[in-house]
Amino acid sequence: MRRLFFYLLFSLAGLHVFAQTVITGKVTEENGVAMAGANAYLKGTYDGTSSNEKGVFKFKSTKTGSFDLVVGLVGYEQFTRKVELKGDTIRINVQLKEAFNQLNAVTITAGTFEAGDKKRAVTITPLDMMTTAGAAGDMYGALQTLPGTTTNGESGRLFVKGGDSEESQTYIDGSLVSVPYNSTAPNLATRGRFNPFMFKGMVFSTGGYSAEYGQALSSVLLLNTNDMPAEDQLDLSVLSVGAEVAGSKLWKNGAVTGSFGYNNLQPYMSIAPQNYHWVQAPESANAAISLRQKTGKTGMFKLYSSISRSSFNLNQEDLNQGGKPIDYELSNNNYFLNASWNGKLGENWSMNSAASFTNNKDNIGFDQTTVDKKIQGIFLKNVFTHPFSDKFILKFGGEFSAKSFGQNVVTSTETHDNRFINNNFSGFTEAQVYASSNFTTRIGARMEYSDYLKRFKVSPRLSTAYKISENGQFSLAYGWFYQNPLDDYLLYTNQIKPERADHYTFSYQSTINERTIKVELYYKDYRDLVKQNGDAFYLPTSYSNLGNGYAKGLDFFWRDNKTIKNGDYWISYSYLDIKRNYRNFPTEAIPTFASKHNFSVVYKHWFAGLRSLAGANFKYSSPRVYNNPNSSVFNGELMKPYRSLDLSWSFLYRQNIIIYGAVTNITGFKNEFGRQYADTIDANGQYPSSSIKPGSNRFFVVACFITLTKKGKANQLDKIE
Amino acid sequence: MKKIILVIAVLLVNMVSIAQKPEFFQTMGETLGQYASCRTVADFQALGNKFQMIANVEKAEWSPLYYHAHCFIIMSFVEQGDAVKKDSYLDEAEKSIDKLVAMAPNEAEVFALQSFYYTARLVVNPMERGQKYSALSGQAVGKALALDPTNPRARLIKLQGDMGSARFFGQDPKTFCPQAKELLATWDNFKPKSPIDPAWGKDQAEGIVKGCQ
Numbered sequence: 032m033r034r035l036f037f038y039l040l041f042s043l044a045g046l047h048v049f050a051q052t053v054i055t056g057k058v059t060e061e062n063g064v065a066m067a068g069a070n071a072y073l074k075g076t077y078d079g080t081s082s083n084e085k086g087v088f089k090f091k092s093t094k095t096g097s098f099d100l101v102v103g104l105v106g107y108e109q110f111t112r113k114v115e116l117k118g119d120t121i122r123i124n125v126q127l128k129e130a131f132n133q134l135n136a137v138t139i140t141a142g143t144f145e146a147g148d149k150k151r152a153v154t155i156t157p158l159d160m161m162t163t164a165g166a167a168g169d170m171y172g173a174l175q176t177l178p179g180t181t182t183n184g185e186s187g188r189l190f191v192k193g194g195d196s197e198e199s200q201t202y203i204d205g206s207l208v209s210v211p212y213n214s215t216a217p218n219l220a221t222r223g224r225f226n227p228f229m230f231k232g233m234v235f236s237t238g239g240y241s242a243e244y245g246q247a248l249s250s251v252l253l254l255n256t257n258d259m260p261a262e263d264q265l266d267l268s269v270l271s272v273g274a275e276v277a278g279s280k281l282w283k284n285g286a287v288t289g290s291f292g293y294n295n296l297q298p299y300m301s302i303a304p305q306n307y308h309w310v311q312a313p314e315s316a317n318a319a320i321s322l323r324q325k326t327g328k329t330g331m332f333k334l335y336s337s338i339s340r341s342s343f344n345l346n347q348e349d350l351n352q353g354g355k356p357i358d359y360e361l362s363n364n365n366y367f368l369n370a371s372w373n374g375k376l377g378e379n380w381s382m383n384s385a386a387s388f389t390n391n392k393d394n395i396g397f398d399q400t401t402v403d404k405k406i407q408g409i410f411l412k413n414v415f416t417h418p419f420s421d422k423f424i425l426k427f428g429g430e431f432s433a434k435s436f437g438q439n440v441v442t443s444t445e446t447h448d449n450r451f452i453n454n455n456f457s458g459f460t461e462a463q464v465y466a467s468s469n470f471t472t473r474i475g476a477r478m479e480y481s482d483y484l485k486r487f488k489v490s491p492r493l494s495t496a497y498k499i500s501e502n503g504q505f506s507l508a509y510g511w512f513y514q515n516p517l518d519d520y521l522l523y524t525n526q527i528k529p530e531r532a533d534h535y536t537f538s539y540q541s542t543i544n545e546r547t548i549k550v551e552l553y554y555k556d557y558r559d560l561v562k563q564n565g566d567a568f569y570l571p572t573s574y575s576n577l578g579n580g581y582a583k584g585l586d587f588f589w590r591d592n593k594t595i596k597n598g599d600y601w602i603s604y605s606y607l608d609i610k611r612n613y614r615n616f617p618t619e620a621i622p623t624f625a626s627k628h629n630f631s632v633v634y635k636h637w638f639a640g641l642r643s644l645a646g647a648n649f650k651y652s653s654p655r656v657y658n659n660p661n662s663s664v665f666n667g668e669l670m671k672p673y674r675s676l677d678l679s680w681s682f683l684y685r686q687n688i689i690i691y692g693a694v695t696n697i698t699g700f701k702n703e704f705g706r707q708y709a710d711t712i713d714a715n716g717q718y719p720s721s722s723i724k725p726g727s728n729r730f731f732v733v734a735c736f737i738t739l740t741k742k743g744k745a746n747q748l749d750k751i752e
Numbered sequence: 753m754k755k756i757i758l759v760i761a762v763l764l765v766n767m768v769s770i771a772q773k774p775e776f777f778q779t780m781g782e783t784l785g786q787y788a789s790c791r792t793v794a795d796f797q798a799l800g801n802k803f804q805m806i807a808n809v810e811k812a813e814w815s816p817l818y819y820h821a822h823c824f825i826i827m828s829f830v831e832q833g834d835a836v837k838k839d840s841y842l843d844e845a846e847k848s849i850d851k852l853v854a855m856a857p858n859e860a861e862v863f864a865l866q867s868f869y870y871t872a873r874l875v876v877n878p879m880e881r882g883q884k885y886s887a888l889s890g891q892a893v894g895k896a897l898a899l900d901p902t903n904p905r906a907r908l909i910k911l912q913g914d915m916g917s918a919r920f921f922g923q924d925p926k927t928f929c930p931q932a933k934e935l936l937a938t939w940d941n942f943k944p945k946s947p948i949d950p951a952w953g954k955d956q957a958e959g960i961v962k963g964c965q
Contacts, residue, residue, distance in 0.1 A: 067794060068794055068797040070802075070804060070805060072805045072808075076809065077776075077779040077805060077806055079805050080798070080801075080802075081794075081797065081801045081802070084794070105840065105844055106840075261884070261888055262887060262891055545835070637879050642922075644879070683921075685921055686886065686917055686920075
């Protein structure tokens, strides 16, 4: 009945035949190339068609009178013209202009590696970070497969483009993280505090970054936490070194996730050979809660709070006591809170607010000495963004950070109790201007005032990018970067000023058919570095800003996930030339953290039949220097090169069960990180020494990750039991 | 009796709305007829464009947007190779789906399509996107089935997802064959609310049942 009626309507409508106007034309791009698939139609009517491969469109209309002819194609500005329909033929040739779209426009890539699931031009994705062999789930470990970084096996921290590890800062959702690494013993590698699965995206900037970020001489790592979880779920992770359970509960526009984890390396260390004797193997427990709440149409509030406790007791030889074994005990308590709100204020303003709080305590005891360190940090930031147009975006904001650092050292003979509080007030403004889709410039400045150092600093920042072809682009970045001196110096003096580095970065990047090449040249000029003279460390007069240095180099990156079917690899190479005269250096010298050549290749292969992702990673760092006080040349000795071949295997047993195994340094290269020396000479007039080795030559981990959900996959749940 | 009155009432309302918008229904009917002759990406793009044009005029109707998104999703499957192109088609589909969800939040067809869209995103790069988009797709089809457990397209998409993951995980997809047969047997029990409402999918269900034998 309905169908009949429907057809009746059709046929009735067909009877009304009026004079027809034919509208035809050709759609081309500005350069004359014909455009297929453009939608040409009369506005407010159903009359229209699409252009064919030759760019030609032709359609008829029975309408009469004045209408708007609209021609549109995704990625191009819409064309509109008034036409008069009188029953004849109208010919209109249309030239479409490429629409300006920030997502497709050139982006500043100098010094930047971005990862996210939305962006197209990504070089590394969060999943890449997690599945990189050798990193064993440590974000900072995975970053060390990127160019510009130097692997320091005895530290585990980030060393970027000739910068020390303290020169890199980590931000989560816009807030500074005061203590991003776990506490560890001297000369033993640490790991990041945060689980990489928390983050949906990251930007790793190895230089020339935005004026929004200060207090970092070398690099910033910007991490964005996940938005709403997709559904209620329970995650269980069982590893050979510990276990974690996490649960998420959703409600309308919000969600809460709670997690609890416990790690203990005792069982692992009892079966795997260790280079050191552990009285108590590292043990840690942590609990975290995170909240997500959408506010209004566009706003999102995020809160993350974690509390953790860790401890260990390591037996080491004390060279100052003729190699007598002593216990080095450490316990760490860390509390971290991070909150942020992102959203729109009206049509054209958006605001990002961020706050963080850290309370970190280390209690260390060795021989007859105790060291208690306490760091408290508060960070507040508010950033406003206002696009005056698509091509001119202004960003400005203010930041307050307070840090209190206290250290109490008690030895058998003396006590040092020192403490400082510093408040930093900062403001920045930055404009991004697009001259066209192919050329953009970002110009900004940052002002900082430290009330402890009583210093006011202004840092200009400038970067540009120019697209020379569909796939290739050049990018330049320049800026001044200030950072307050090390906490260990500020404990004893405020008569020094912030250290400064000037960055000059020039980069070329090209992506063709899922193959990316990036080459970067840089020069960094360090000045006002803190120097320490030979006087007692607790005297303010022992410190000055007379240090300086430079770093220059070349970074190369190649990523290809096209050539090998189901395979994906990237190759990084960094060349570094660096000298410094700072800290306790008697003269200009290469610092111990720098190696001239860093090479890394990461390969991943998806075996569909085995539902497995296998990964291999090889790393090489050329010999670094270290100082031998028995020699007259400062930092004149070379340690062995660092080499490591790492493998990993992830097996997707079920949609919700992943089994994972990884081995680092599978061939057991005997890596060494130089030698450490006693403070005083022995009977032979020599400083006794011992070699610095990694905690173990190899490391392996096995893990099982299980996700349980209610909805949609009930069949999966049934099969687990 | 009550039911009959209800049916008549619904029919009347439909007829009135068809009568009020004869041009809309006629154009939609003609345009839907063109599905049968679409083969290439360009064909589906032209058809999608047409639906977009209708959607521009009929701001209160969800079906033109539905078919616009549907065409662009199909384009991502027809396109060979280039992942960036596939994503750009899906970006277009996404715009319409977002509008659809806001416009017809109680329409099972909309969420069934959304689930289909997430599956298309997944297919572009299963290794990278598998986890996220299979969850989103499962969620959307769950919503569709909660709104209307009898909707055959929602049931089909759910079934395809279940069979796909069974195949992937080395289990026998044939355990879902009774469900497939049941779906096909009851397919025609579902009556679209109007002649321009979605009606696709029966041949896919037939294909699954054939594969079971």
